[in-house]
Amino acid sequence: MTDQKLIPEQDRKAPEAFLSVRDLRIHFDTDDGLVRSVDGVSFDLAPGKTLGIVGESGSGKSVTSLGIMGLHRSKRARISGEIWLEGEELVSADPDRVRQLRGRKMAMIFQDPLTAMHPYYTVGQQIIEAYRVHHPAASKKEAKVRAVEMLDRVGIPQPDRRVDDYPHQFSGGMRQRAMIAMALVNDPSLLIADEPTTALDVTVQAQILDLIRDLQQEFGSAVIIITHDLGVVAELADDILVMYGGKCIERGPATTLFDAPEHPYTWGLLGSMPRLDRDLQERLIPVRGTPPSLINVPSGCAFHPRCPYAELTGGRSSSELPVLVEAGPGHHAACHLPTADRHRIFADEIAPRL
Ligand SMILES: Nc1ncnc2c1ncn2[C@@H]1O[C@H](COP(=O)(O)OP(=O)(O)OP(=O)(O)O)[C@@H](O)[C@H]1O
Ligand code: SF4
Ligand SMILES: [Mg+2]
Numbered sequence: 001m002t003d004q005k006l007i008p009e010q011d012r013k014a015p016e017a018f019l020s021v022r023d024l025r026i027h028f029d030t031d032d033g034l035v036r037s038v039d040g041v042s043f044d045l046a047p048g049k050t051l052g053i054v055g056e057s058g059s060g061k062s063v064t065s066l067g068i069m070g071l072h073r074s075k076r077a078r079i080s081g082e083i084w085l086e087g088e089e090l091v092s093a094d095p096d097r098v099r100q101l102r103g104r105k106m107a108m109i110f111q112d113p114l115t116a117m118h119p120y121y122t123v124g125q126q127i128i129e130a131y132r133v134h135h136p137a138a139s140k141k142e143a144k145v146r147a148v149e150m151l152d153r154v155g156i157p158q159p160d161r162r163v164d165d166y167p168h169q170f171s172g173g174m175r176q177r178a179m180i181a182m183a184l185v186n187d188p189s190l191l192i193a194d195e196p197t198t199a200l201d202v203t204v205q206a207q208i209l210d211l212i213r214d215l216q217q218e219f220g221s222a223v224i225i226i227t228h229d230l231g232v233v234a235e236l237a238d239d240i241l242v243m244y245g246g247k248c249i250e251r252g253p254a255t256t257l258f259d260a261p262e263h264p265y266t267w268g269l270l271g272s273m274p275r276l277d278r279d280l281q282e283r284l285i286p287v288r289g290t291p292p293s294l295i296n297v298p299s300g301c302a303f304h305p306r307c308p309y310a311e312l313t314g315g316r317s318s319s320e321l322p323v324l325v326e327a328g329p330g331h332h333a334a335c336h337l338p339t340a341d342r343h344r345i346f347a348d349e350i351a352p353r354l
Pocket of ligand 3: 061062063194
């Protein structure tokens with residue numbers, strides 16, 4: 001089946017957004033077979049807005065973001081589709097050009113700053129280096145002033161002293177702050193944060209999310225936040241994209257996705273979201289089963305082996321790939337259930353338990 005036919009019409013419009021991803025596919029040739037890590041993902045991001053990409057482990061969230069940053073380029077990776085950043089297409093661009101944009105126009109922070117930062121260089125040296133790569137005319141002294149300024153801005157106490165510390169001398173939360181300082185030192189217009197708070201305790205998590213929000217307002221960057229926890233993006237994201245098995249299965253404005261989610265997998269994610277106003281033990285409708293293999297992806301809707309409603313679609317769930325269909329303004333979901341059935345199930349069975 002050619003997947004081109006499956007791209008909904010609205011996904012084929014000329015890209016006008018600040019970031020436009022079109023039918024992105026990133027597959028890896030491995031000894032066990034072809035891993036379809038990202039398999040036809042499309043979305044738009046407006047300047048200064050926040051997109052949350054949500055899904056279970058192995059759904060392709062990190063590979064999507066590494067693809068945008070041009071960091072997936074292993075010999076065994078096959079990439080197709082289009083990534084438009086401010087009118088420039090990155091999939092077909094020269095790797096040197098993408099390298100120039102990385103750090104300057106787009107920057108990334110990772111879950112674990114210890115692996116992303118070099119242990120043998122001070123925090124300051126690493127921020128200075130990140131700055132000077134893109135500002136070759138800047139002297140070391142100027143770059144250090146900028147590094148101290150950035151550390152101060154992300155809330156590191158005594159930044160003029162701590163700038164000379166090594167990463168291991170920082171706490172986990174401070175390291176994450178330092179990595180944010182490094183990512184923002186060149187004032188990028190796109191910041192990708194891949195599980196930026198997963199390794200941190202709950203109080204520090206909230207502080208880091210607040211910091212990202214404040215900085216976004218100050219710097220005006222567009223942000224992609226990647227997480228397996230819908231709670232993390234509940235207050236931060238303007239739009240949410242839900243990934244399952246390398247595909248986008250639902251996307252839309254955050255408020256709509258929380259109030260009127262259309263896809264049974266999103267219902268499961270919402271149901272398993274810990275809530276502050278309830279006992280943490282009370283996980284409502286956990287998504288049963290395990291995430292799909294990306295080598296032998298289940299036929300039809302990849303969620304069908306786990307979906308409680310698969311038998312309501314007259315066999316289509318296991319035989320036919322559902323495409324994203326508009327469910328409301330800017331809201332799309334890929335599920336064979338007739339809309340009226342979906343709304344009835346959500347109203348009767350799901351909403352009362354959320
Ligand atoms: N270089 C690679 N070669 C082969 N397979 C890969 C490679 N990188 C990622 N994958 C596979 O692609 C799939 C998606 O990986 P990805 O890291 O994007 O998941 P994720 O959604 O970020 O999960 P997590 O929440 O655990 O971080 C996984 O099955 C992973 O094993
Ligand atoms: S297409 Fe079928 S299996 Fe997939 S989410 Fe909808 S009902 Fe469930
Ligand atoms: Mg990941």
